Structure formats: structure tokens, C-alpha cells
Amino acid sequence: MTSPTSRRTVLTAAAAAAAAGAGAAASAGPAAAAPGSTPSVRPSAPRAAAPLVDNRFWHTYTDWRWGSGDGTRVLAGVRPGLQIATPAGRTDYTDPHTGKTAAWEYATWTSPVHRSAVPATELITSWNARTPAGTWIAVELSATYADSTATPWFVMGRWASGDGDIRRTSVDGQGDPHSSVWTDTLSVDDAASGVRFASYRIRLTLYRAPGSRLTPTVWRAGAMASDIPDRFTVPASTPVHARELRVPRYSQNVHIGQYPEYDNGGEAWCSPTSSQMIVEYWGRRPTADDLAWVRPGLPDPQVCHAARYTYDHQYGGCGNWPFNAAYAATYRDLNAVVTRLGSLTDLERLVRAGIPVITSQSFLEAELPGAGYGTAGHLMTVVGFTPEGDVIANDPASPDNAAVRRVYPRRAWENIWLRTKRYDASGRVRSGTGGVCYVFWPSGPTPGQRRVLRSLGLL
Numbered sequence: 001m002t003s004p005t006s007r008r009t010v011l012t013a014a015a016a017a018a019a020a021g022a023g024a025a026a027s028a029g030p031a032a033a034a035p036g037s038t039p040s041v042r043p044s045a046p047r048a049a050a051p052l053v054d055n056r057f058w059h060t061y062t063d064w065r066w067g068s069g070d071g072t073r074v075l076a077g078v079r080p081g082l083q084i085a086t087p088a089g090r091t092d093y094t095d096p097h098t099g100k101t102a103a104w105e106y107a108t109w110t111s112p113v114h115r116s117a118v119p120a121t122e123l124i125t126s127w128n129a130r131t132p133a134g135t136w137i138a139v140e141l142s143a144t145y146a147d148s149t150a151t152p153w154f155v156m157g158r159w160a161s162g163d164g165d166i167r168r169t170s171v172d173g174q175g176d177p178h179s180s181v182w183t184d185t186l187s188v189d190d191a192a193s194g195v196r197f198a199s200y201r202i203r204l205t206l207y208r209a210p211g212s213r214l215t216p217t218v219w220r221a222g223a224m225a226s227d228i229p230d231r232f233t234v235p236a237s238t239p240v241h242a243r244e245l246r247v248p249r250y251s252q253n254v255h256i257g258q259y260p261e262y263d264n265g266g267e268a269w270c271s272p273t274s275s276q277m278i279v280e281y282w283g284r285r286p287t288a289d290d291l292a293w294v295r296p297g298l299p300d301p302q303v304c305h306a307a308r309y310t311y312d313h314q315y316g317g318c319g320n321w322p323f324n325a326a327y328a329a330t331y332r333d334l335n336a337v338v339t340r341l342g343s344l345t346d347l348e349r350l351v352r353a354g355i356p357v358i359t360s361q362s363f364l365e366a367e368l369p370g371a372g373y374g375t376a377g378h379l380m381t382v383v384g385f386t387p388e389g390d391v392i393a394n395d396p397a398s399p400d401n402a403a404v405r406r407v408y409p410r411r412a413w414e415n416i417w418l419r420t421k422r423y424d425a426s427g428r429v430r431s432g433t434g435g436v437c438y439v440f441w442p443s444g445p446t447p448g449q450r451r452v453l454r455s456l457g458l459l
Contacts, residue, residue: 052226053339054457083218119146127221151179171314197225200223219329220337224340237343237414246281249277254400272307275324286302310324310327336438350452351385352452353451361433
């Protein structure tokens with residue numbers, strides 16, 4: 001089959017030198033005692049490895065109150081959020097994808113500075129919002145380097161759940177002398193230089209049609225900061241939990257050639273197909289009215305719907321990571337973020353708690369036995385683990401829905417997912433995603449789900 005290529009491979013791996021220094025410090029043991037002597041002190045325990053990922057998402061009433069608002073109000077209740085109160089101003093926006101210029105009222109909210117526990121080479125934002133017709137939002141990010149200089153405000157997304165007012169879009173061509181925005185990721189250009197992001201702020205701008213009383217509502221916004229070392233392989237983990245979740249199974253390949261305006265179906269739709277599986281696992285799905293636009297007779301019209309409403313008009317595809325999370329969160333009481341996990345064990349803990357995870361990986365056909373294809377970037381859904389620890393995945397790169405369930409060898413799978421460097425078919429070094437994944441969960445998680453989400457910094 002054709003290799004799925006729906007996800008670009010532009011992520012920059014972190015510096016090996018910095019990681020090696022941290023690893024040496026963490027693994028160095030106490031000096032050996034002279035023969036026949038008695039050590040004067042007991043050997044100290046090895047220091048824990050430095051964290052590689054830091055998550056910070058603003059979502060509580062207190063979180064929103066701690067930020068700085070201009071024209072916004074904080075919505076209290078079970079699911080606190082941010083809305084327009086009295087607009088701070090009015091501006092024109094020319095949509096680059098339609099050429100249409102329209103006036104909009106706006107209000108802003110800026111987060112407090114978050115100092116990351118990880119001096120980071122990459123930042124990826126996520127947001128969860130509702131944007132009724134006549135409204136939309138922009139999400140911006142500004143980071144501060146270790147030398148206290150700051151980046152400009154970078155646009156990480158202009159987003160609406162629909163596409164009647166604006167075309168949701170990332171913004172190309174953004175950067176400064178040290179870093180660049182690659183669709184949905186702010187990345188240090190040269191990780192080996194030692195440049196790192198020490199802290200960051202998020203700015204939300206909420207827009208509405210002038211003179212209306214409409215408002216977007218933002219329930220969650222934040223970022224994942226990470227510094228994943230260069231690595232072609234990762235240590236093998238030990239299986240700890242066996243469980244399989246009952247997740248709907250959808251094939252992207254039954255949609256080949258559908259909707260060229262949303263990247264033509266098939267191999268380009270791995271991300272929205274995976275997202276739709278998890279949305280439906282949590283008991284949510286589009287209504288018949290939502291699907292009325294889909295041509296009659298097409299299989300799984302909800303997958304077409306997911307592709308349309310995750311489509312990034314600048315990137316020209318459905319693989320924008322935060323746009324997929326934001327799509328999932330348009331459904332009732334669902335939260336969704338993009339993050340990295342540090343190990344397959346963390347993923348097992350989520351599955352054991354009943355939370356399936358969408359993972360991003362790239363590999364040659366020979367590197368993942370049983371796949372039958374190679375890919376420069378592909379999303380699949382991990383739904384369980386066998387008693388032997390092998391990975392049970394709903395892989396949308398399958399000929400039909402019945403073939404979606406796959407069992408992949410644990411060692412091969414964890415390596416292709418967690419590594420940051422790989423070789424392509426021509427022997428050239430390419431990047432890997434280093435454990436990137438989407439995590440979706442309901443607003444009322446069980447106590448077990450809450451514990452594991454909190455332990456990963458997602459609550």
C-alpha cells in the first residue's frame with residue numbers, strides 16, 4: 001500500500017550533548033572504596049533522571065482569574081471558562097484563504113508566566129473551546145530563553161470549530177534568530193547550541209461579530225514543553241498491565257479519493273480517523289444534522305466530518321496536532337491535549353485506567369512487523385496491551401474496518417514511537433516524534449483516571 005504521509009516530519013530533535021550531560025549526572029554512582037577499607041558514609045541513591053516533559057494547562061476558575069484579561073470574564077461552574085464580556089476593541093481580519101475582510105470585536109486573556117520544569121527545545125500548545133457561528137479564537141505563544149530574552153508573540157492557531165466565518169489555519173514563516181514555528185510546534189532551530197526555552201506565556205484573543213452578544217468559550221489552554229534527547233533507540237520497558245478497551249474501529253483507506261478539498265481521504269486522514277475513534281469511545285458523535293453535508297452512500301460519514309473540521313488550510317492537511325485535540329473537545333464535556341509521554345509504561349497506565357491514546361510515529365516497513373507499510377508520519381490509536389505486553393492498536397492504515405485491530409511487537413513499537421532519530425529508506429537521518437500523543441478524557445473522570453492524568457501533569 002502507499003505509505004501514509006499525512007503528518008510532516010519537521011520536528012527538531014533535542015541536543016544530544018545536553019542530554020548526555022544530564023544522563024551522566026543521573027547515572028554516576030559513588031566512588032569505590034579502597035580495598036579493605038570501610039566506607040565512612042553509605043552510598044547515596046542514584047539521582048532521578050531529569051524530567052523531559054512539562055505540561056501546564058490553564059482550566060480552573062483560579063487559573064483563569066490569575067491571568068490578565070482585557071474585555072474577558074471568567075465563567076464559573078462545573079467547567080470554568082473564559083468568555084467575552086465587554087470587547088476591548090475592534091479590528092479587521094483578512095482571511096488569507098478566502099481573501100475576505102471582515103470586522104470583528106475582540107477581547108484578550110494572557111496567562112501568567114509559566115516557568116517550565118524542563119528547559120525546553122519544543123513547545124506545543126493545546127486549547128479546548130466552543131465557537132458558535134459568528135465567533136472564533138486566536139492562540140498565541142511567547143517564550144523566554146534562558147538568557148532572559150523573549151520571542152515575539154507567535155500565532156499557534158487561528159481556529160473555529162466551524163468553517164463559515166474563517167478558515168482555521170496555522171501561520172507559516174514565523175521565527176526569530178533562535179527558533180521557528182513549524183505548523184503547530186515552536187522549536188529551537190539548533191538544539192545542539194544549548195538554546196532553551198525557560199518559560200512561556202499563552203495569549204488568547206476571542207473574536208465575535210460586531211454588535212452581537214455572541215461569545216466563544218475557552219475551557220482549557222496551555223502547552224507541553226519538552227527536551228527529548230537525540231536517540232535512535234530507547235531502553236526496553238517491562239510489561240506491567242494487560243487490558244484491551246472497546247474502541248470503535250475505522251479505516252482511513254475506505255475514504256481514498258474522497259473530498260480533495262480536505263486532502264483527498266485515504267492516507268491523509270489517519271489523524272481525524274483516529275480522533276473520531278476516541279470521540280466515539282467516550283460516547284460522543286456528530287448528529288444527523290452535523291453529517292447532512294456528507295455525500296450520501298459514503299462509508300463512516302463521521303470520519304469525513306472529522307477530516308473537514310480538523311483541516312488546517314495553511315498546512316493543507318488534517319494532521320495539525322492541536323487542531324485534532326480542539327476538534328475532540330467540541331464534543332460535550334470532552335477534554336483533549338497534545339503531549340509527550342516518557343515511556344510505554346505511562347501509556348499502559350492510561351489504558352489501564354480506561355483512557356485510549358492516539359500516538360504519532362514514523363518507520364520503515366521492516367521496523368514494525370505486521371504493519372505491512374512504512375510511513376514518514378502516521379497516527380494510530382493504542383487501545384490495549386496483551387498479557388505478553390505487546391501493543392494492541394486500532395491502526396486506521398488498514399484496508400477496511402474489520403482489519404483495523406492490530407497487535408504489534410512491544411519492543412519494535414515502543415522504539416519507533418519514542419525515538420527522535422531514524423533512518424529513511426535511503427539511509428538519511430530523519431526525525432522521530434519522541435513520544436507525541438493525543439489524550440482525550442471526559443470532564444468527570446473516575447478517581448483512577450484522575451490519578452493517572454494528574455501524575456502526568458494533564459489535570
